[in-house]
Amino acid sequence: xxxxxxxxxxxxAAMAGLEDNMTVISGGFGLCGxxxxxxxxxxHKETKGLTIVSNNCGIEEYGLGILLSKRQIKKMxxxxxxENGEFERQLMxxxxxxxxxxxxxxxxxxxxxxxxxxxxxxxxGVGTLVAEGKHHKIYNDREYILEEAIVGDFAxxxxxxxxxxxxxxxxxxxxxxxxxxxxxxxxxxxxxxxxVEVGELDPDEIHTPGIYVDRLIVGTFEKRIEQRxxxxx
Amino acid sequence: xxxxxxxxxxxxAAMAGLEDNMTVISGGFGLCGxxxxxxxxxxHKETKGLTIVSNNCGIEEYGLGILLSKRQIKKMxxxxxxENGEFERQLMxxxxxxxxxxxxxxxxxxxxxxxxxxxxxxxxGVGTLVAEGKHHKIYNDREYILEEAIVGDFAxxxxxxxxxxxxxxxxxxxxxxxxxxxxxxxxxxxxxxxxVEVGELDPDEIHTPGIYVDRLIVGTFEKRIEQRxxxxx
Amino acid sequence: xxxxxxxxxxxxxQELNDGDYVNLGIGIPTLVPNFIPDGIEVMLxxxxxxxxxxxxxxxxxxxADLINAGKQTVTMVKGxxxxxxxxxxxMIRGGHVDLTVLGAFEVDVNGNxxxxxxxxxxxxxxxxxxxxxxxxxNIIVTMTHAxxxxxxxxxxxxxxxxxxxxxxKKVLTDLAFIEIKNGKFHLLERxxxxxxxxxxxxxxGELVINGDVPExxx
Amino acid sequence: xxxxxxxxxxxxxQELNDGDYVNLGIGIPTLVPNFIPDGIEVMLxxxxxxxxxxxxxxxxxxxADLINAGKQTVTMVKGxxxxxxxxxxxMIRGGHVDLTVLGAFEVDVNGNxxxxxxxxxxxxxxxxxxxxxxxxxNIIVTMTHAxxxxxxxxxxxxxxxxxxxxxxKKVLTDLAFIEIKNGKFHLLERxxxxxxxxxxxxxxGELVINGDVPExxx
Numbered sequence: 001x002x003x004x005x006x007x008x009x010x011x012x013a014a015m016a017g018l019e020d021n022m023t024v025i026s027g028g029f030g031l032c033g034x035x036x037x038x039x040x041x042x043x044h045k046e047t048k049g050l051t052i053v054s055n056n057c058g059i060e061e062y063g064l065g066i067l068l069s070k071r072q073i074k075k076m077x078x079x080x081x082x083e084n085g086e087f088e089r090q091l092m093x094x095x096x097x098x099x100x101x102x103x104x105x106x107x108x109x110x111x112x113x114x115x116x117x118x119x120x121x122x123x124x125g126v127g128t129l130v131a132e133g134k135h136h137k138i139y140n141d142r143e144y145i146l147e148e149a150i151v152g153d154f155a156x157x158x159x160x161x162x163x164x165x166x167x168x169x170x171x172x173x174x175x176x177x178x179x180x181x182x183x184x185x186x187x188x189x190x191x192x193x194x195x196v197e198v199g200e201l202d203p204d205e206i207h208t209p210g211i212y213v214d215r216l217i218v219g220t221f222e223k224r225i226e227q228r229x230x231x232x233x
Numbered sequence: 234x235x236x237x238x239x240x241x242x243x244x245x246a247a248m249a250g251l252e253d254n255m256t257v258i259s260g261g262f263g264l265c266g267x268x269x270x271x272x273x274x275x276x277h278k279e280t281k282g283l284t285i286v287s288n289n290c291g292i293e294e295y296g297l298g299i300l301l302s303k304r305q306i307k308k309m310x311x312x313x314x315x316e317n318g319e320f321e322r323q324l325m326x327x328x329x330x331x332x333x334x335x336x337x338x339x340x341x342x343x344x345x346x347x348x349x350x351x352x353x354x355x356x357x358g359v360g361t362l363v364a365e366g367k368h369h370k371i372y373n374d375r376e377y378i379l380e381e382a383i384v385g386d387f388a389x390x391x392x393x394x395x396x397x398x399x400x401x402x403x404x405x406x407x408x409x410x411x412x413x414x415x416x417x418x419x420x421x422x423x424x425x426x427x428x429v430e431v432g433e434l435d436p437d438e439i440h441t442p443g444i445y446v447d448r449l450i451v452g453t454f455e456k457r458i459e460q461r462x463x464x465x466x
Numbered sequence: 467x468x469x470x471x472x473x474x475x476x477x478x479x480q481e482l483n484d485g486d487y488v489n490l491g492i493g494i495p496t497l498v499p500n501f502i503p504d505g506i507e508v509m510l511x512x513x514x515x516x517x518x519x520x521x522x523x524x525x526x527x528x529x530a531d532l533i534n535a536g537k538q539t540v541t542m543v544k545g546x547x548x549x550x551x552x553x554x555x556x557m558i559r560g561g562h563v564d565l566t567v568l569g570a571f572e573v574d575v576n577g578n579x580x581x582x583x584x585x586x587x588x589x590x591x592x593x594x595x596x597x598x599x600x601x602x603x604n605i606i607v608t609m610t611h612a613x614x615x616x617x618x619x620x621x622x623x624x625x626x627x628x629x630x631x632x633x634x635k636k637v638l639t640d641l642a643f644i645e646i647k648n649g650k651f652h653l654l655e656r657x658x659x660x661x662x663x664x665x666x667x668x669x670x671g672e673l674v675i676n677g678d679v680p681e682x683x684x
Numbered sequence: 685x686x687x688x689x690x691x692x693x694x695x696x697x698q699e700l701n702d703g704d705y706v707n708l709g710i711g712i713p714t715l716v717p718n719f720i721p722d723g724i725e726v727m728l729x730x731x732x733x734x735x736x737x738x739x740x741x742x743x744x745x746x747x748a749d750l751i752n753a754g755k756q757t758v759t760m761v762k763g764x765x766x767x768x769x770x771x772x773x774x775m776i777r778g779g780h781v782d783l784t785v786l787g788a789f790e791v792d793v794n795g796n797x798x799x800x801x802x803x804x805x806x807x808x809x810x811x812x813x814x815x816x817x818x819x820x821x822n823i824i825v826t827m828t829h830a831x832x833x834x835x836x837x838x839x840x841x842x843x844x845x846x847x848x849x850x851x852x853k854k855v856l857t858d859l860a861f862i863e864i865k866n867g868k869f870h871l872l873e874r875x876x877x878x879x880x881x882x883x884x885x886x887x888x889g890e891l892v893i894n895g896d897v898p899e900x901x902x
Contacts, residue, residue, distance in 0.1 A: 104559055105597065115778045116774070119372065121353070124597045126600065142351075172516075199763055209771075212775075229538040231522045321806075336731065336815060348560045355818075405750040431545040442557070456749070457748070458746070462757050
């Protein structure tokens, strides 16, 4: 790895420098488009006291849920708890600090973190628990609350294809939070299914420019499906 | 035009409803990626008292500059005056109201307008004329100013390809401000070089989803070059 | 008789306009696409980053990378587009979605909605619901009129933590189609065979009845 | 002797690190790519939406849709990417660009920079410069040390409207390479054949000279 080449060859190298009590932002929605091997690496490292920022926390035995079960997570910033019983249990038992954040606000907070916007106003959450303690302001007769950006010590991302410069392309709804997450880490680590030659990706079709990416690794993925719904003839 | 089909067949229909004193946001950077025929249509309509939001104001005889020469513009919101002598002249002579806005702030104000974010903080412009009268706030020992979103009565956009649903693809640096502008108009009008069948654009490669587009027209473009720089052997 | 889940979806579908971009929440709303009237073309938005959601895939076409906001495997229709969650909520927050249909635990006469937690009992999280109710002008809440214990879900004041304040104008329950305005519920239609009295009995918040209340038409 | 435009560009190029993402302003900075040292790989960002800017095109390859921030026709290198202006300034404002090189009218001992207007005389507009100076940690200003009338451009206080406040740490002029810290200019290097006295004479703001000041090496 030198110059613009972001490729690393071990998951250990990919997550080197991750320490207890750091903040990690993760891409993925449910189990779709999650950096599953980077999560596994955090699990094996046994890093503790983590703040995890992610829309969901996986399911109990897969995805970010494995960090929850192993008590590696001190605080979750997420929009959705459902479908993970252990998450709900730890939350209700006050064993886990949770900042429930509306999904769109969460996406925007992460984007803002990467884009040098420390805070922004939104109407989402006005009049709810989410608005408590936040600055309120009226624009055009409507009330808005001020939400602050999120920056992570690490950002972990799953993309479909990449070149060594870290130019990324996502596939279908596995894109979800990944493009914003990629911008919001002090160290951004990306795992992909396929490495292509520099120059092979059409510049007009790159979703995340390599400037945001610090480390890149090629993995194999289980891609577990949460709700396998099919048409019955 | 019905249902999801946004196609109109005349520039008159494309700009129908534009009235004096409205705000029009335009895509383009310099003369690159400007909705040249939509601008021509505004010129021919002789609409007056317009507020134009655009990074530049074209050059004197081409692009948005023609509206300036015909005194159709009451106010410009732009980041750059250079290379348009008439713009500079009207500005210095106080014949034109001008809100000089840093380029990144302008891009973000337009994005915010489309995204339902009424205002955001940025460090850009702190300590300069741009910051005067704006709310200041400290985050992490750094000073930021509050900037407000921009929404247009009309947004005019140039894209490369589109389908009838208004799904858009831009080409190279002709993308520039166009994707944000497309989101920020009460009525968004897009002109393109090429119409393709619905389903022909790869969903992963669509830059602007059709939900933002109200009207679509296929045009022919001069694509004038401002600085023709070439390698000399 | 109380509406079936399919009838609820069918009644919602009558509210669609040609060319609408529509976000359908989890549960009953996901059945709406089965009842889109002829001649009406709509695009379904799924807040995880898909505009142009199609039906469930066949077994061979299941794709782990293509799910909806309920984490169900889906397909795309022609003209679909894919984007990030930030872009998706830019659409929603920015008011570009024409109609949002979602479920709730409670709704009250001031248009408040509660749908994401029951303190001490259940915490699902708000997901995208807070953004959806804040972003859309046109929202239809679908839910049962009362709990299985007969407790009304149409209240003077929501008792649970709110998902949104003053944002709901239309509620479709298994018994009635109700409009919320001026701090009151207004009974627009009743389910076939359901009496106005039955609806009054199960509506805790103030309910205005104007003349004869028509039955829903299917 | 004062540096030529090419020498200025060459000296700037020495500041590049392998793997840097670099934004080059209009004027002298655009000459920098001609002097990138061997073994150093950098990517040039153009704020109108291009990362991986290449050289000017040949006559046959001129493309009206591919320009840089100076509106000049350019090409792309392998590994280039294209994006919107909002994304471009997310990169810049978010501090993802490693080095920014831009011109100025004036710089002062507090790191203030003025570069976009001369009241009553000239208004170019700030373009992306205010975002660039606010977003980058590492900025090099390139300019002539003094005006053609001999007026210093390195001042105690900028006299023109500012582009940015307290953001400039390095200035390369045709006479000297100067660091700004603790409210003073610090002379790091002088142009070959230019004396310290000459630099002192043309520097209005307080200038610190520590021991022997080396000549720039090319």
